[in-house]
Amino acid sequence: MAVIEVRKLVKRFGLKTVLRGLNFSVEAGEFVAILGPNGAGKTTFLRILASLSRPSLGEVRIAGYRLPAQASSLRRRLGVVSHLPLLYGDLTAEENLRFYGRMYGVANLNQRINQVLEMIGLEARRRDLVRTYSRGMQQRLAIGRAVLHDPEVMLFDEPYTGLDQDASAMLDKVLRNVAASGRTVVMTSHDLARTADLASRFDVLSRGMITASIQRSQINPDQLLAFYRQAIREA
């Protein structure tokens, strides 16, 4: 059964049309990577799925909730990680998680914060201010913030942006944990090599539409770049 269902989605900013009748569907437990060049509309699409932006036209349904009408109820089931950490620099890691835990009404918050800090490997730095963290540590904490309320669906927008090799490898590990927990994941990325290892399906978004889609079982990771280039050329 589809957890995410998008039909004929159009998004306009003034006279500029960014998404042009986009159709998209994700089954429960799938990890879908959305690939595409700069300006293809990946971030706009993810912001609509995250209920941060309203569709101009079309239908978006996630976990049974229709957007934007039922956005408030849907948000409890969504976890979002973007290239910005969405964390307060003048609060500690623990305080950031406590704040978001209160906003989401997380039960047994202290226990859940401990679990999340252990999962992302930041227990030892829990009382340090977030502004003293490296970019990689901030991104791990951002993932912790996003999974704190145990969402069914996770959205990642270019999570590798600005990370060095070590931090990216660490993020890989955390993402694998998230995927292994059975959550439905949608991730946009430029980094084909990393997504090739993580995703179970690859969709190419170009000029505001999904132009190609392939299951990981149907393609050799070495051929992903060729598949991507061909999809962009044909768009």
Next chain:
Amino acid sequence: MSEATAVREDARLTALEKLREYLRALWAVVWKDLAAELRSRELLTSMLVFALLVILIFNFALELDARTRATITSGVLWVTFAFAGTLGLNRSMAIEKDRGCLDGLLLAPVDRSAIYFGKTLGNLIFMLIIEAIVLPVYSVLYNTNLFNPGLVGVILLGSIGFVVVGTLLASMAVQTRTRDVLLPILLFPVIIPVMIAAVKASNGFLQGIEMDAIRPWLNLLIVYDVIFTAVAFMVFDYVVEE
């Protein structure tokens, strides 16, 4: 999950539970702002230094006799509060924009007006702290007695009006590239009624004018606060969403 099941799950929340969730989210935002400010002291320090500088500049720029000084007190005070308050509002929303935190707030499964009222209450607390420091400093510098319960009431009503509109406009301005200059341009024309009423009412209390003459200005302040609180409650969701 089907749409019908999703709707049924939401309907299970009683009105009391919804109110509790609302207040919990509102308080979480206030707690977060106070905790962050307690650590950085960026916002309060800049507001306070700016307010004291404005008072000092007025003190040296206007070489007035004692009687004239008493008549300009309310004007100088409210100009100081408005300038320092605008600085605080800008900074308060810039913190939300810095690391994308505004998106973090908007992703929370709460009525967005709870976020607005949380930010408004936080901003009001900061403004009242600054006013509580500025008043005695002004009293000493201008040799004027400002310890008047009526004046305190006017300052509270005026500050509520200023912060209610200011927080709404700051959340609009923060999403633009010219946010630092845009907020005062948007804010000052809209707060003209609250500024006029606050200056007139403050002056009335300081000059010992009869209550009948002050009451219309107090009524204007109350009506302004109520109307703009209702407007902000209704439009905040649209202001922050793309």
